[in-house]
Amino acid sequence: MNFIELATQRSSVRNFAPMPVEKEKLLQVLEAARIAPSAANFQPWHFIVVTEPVLLQLIYPLYPREWLKSAPLIIVALGDHSRGWHRGKDDKDFTQVDLAIAIDHLTLAATELGLGTCWICNFDVEKLQNIFNIPDTLEPIALIPIGYPDLKVQPVKIRKSLEQIVHWNDFEV
Numbered sequence: 001m002n003f004i005e006l007a008t009q010r011s012s013v014r015n016f017a018p019m020p021v022e023k024e025k026l027l028q029v030l031e032a033a034r035i036a037p038s039a040a041n042f043q044p045w046h047f048i049v050v051t052e053p054v055l056l057q058l059i060y061p062l063y064p065r066e067w068l069k070s071a072p073l074i075i076v077a078l079g080d081h082s083r084g085w086h087r088g089k090d091d092k093d094f095t096q097v098d099l100a101i102a103i104d105h106l107t108l109a110a111t112e113l114g115l116g117t118c119w120i121c122n123f124d125v126e127k128l129q130n131i132f133n134i135p136d137t138l139e140p141i142a143l144i145p146i147g148y149p150d151l152k153v154q155p156v157k158i159r160k161s162l163e164q165i166v167h168w169n170d171f172e173v
């Protein structure tokens, strides 16, 4: 697969087959996140790989969707705001941007390996912090369930057209 094919192939998977993910593949997916670029190369991220059923049971209520339970594991992506780069002029914190890039690397690498993922941001952050005793400077940015997709139908990509989003030498909306 070339890059455009890979990026097109990736789509949110919300139903997983009851198959474990090989450790080797999981490490490759994490490696893809590790090598992502970040502002000033500060790499303000941590990834909690949750495979223990007892812990998974604690996470499910934080994003109560039946499909989540089909994933064999969930990665919790944490942004460390105390380590992220802040722009001098306005103190803008780029931690979220860095995390988004790392997570995108991760999901694309997973796709290449035949695995499915889904970004989840609509979860109870505070409760998640309590489960893992995460300090306040670290923000759980996303839950990323990973597993082999169990897709009945091939997802369709719904996207704005290039004309709607690209502006050649000027900006008008």
Ligand SMILES: Cc1cc2nc3c(=O)[nH]c(=O)nc-3n(C[C@H](O)[C@H](O)[C@H](O)COP(=O)(O)O)c2cc1C
Binding pocket: 010, 011, 012, 013, 118, 119, 120, 121, 122, 123, 155, 157
């Ligand atoms: C920052 C972000 C947050 C998201 N949060 C959720 C979420 O909480 N629950 C969910 O089911 N999907 C979530 N998604 C997945 C989006 O709905 C999905 O990426 C979008 O509809 C495009 O579909 P595709 O990923 O299949 O291409 C999120 C995606 C992103 C990038």
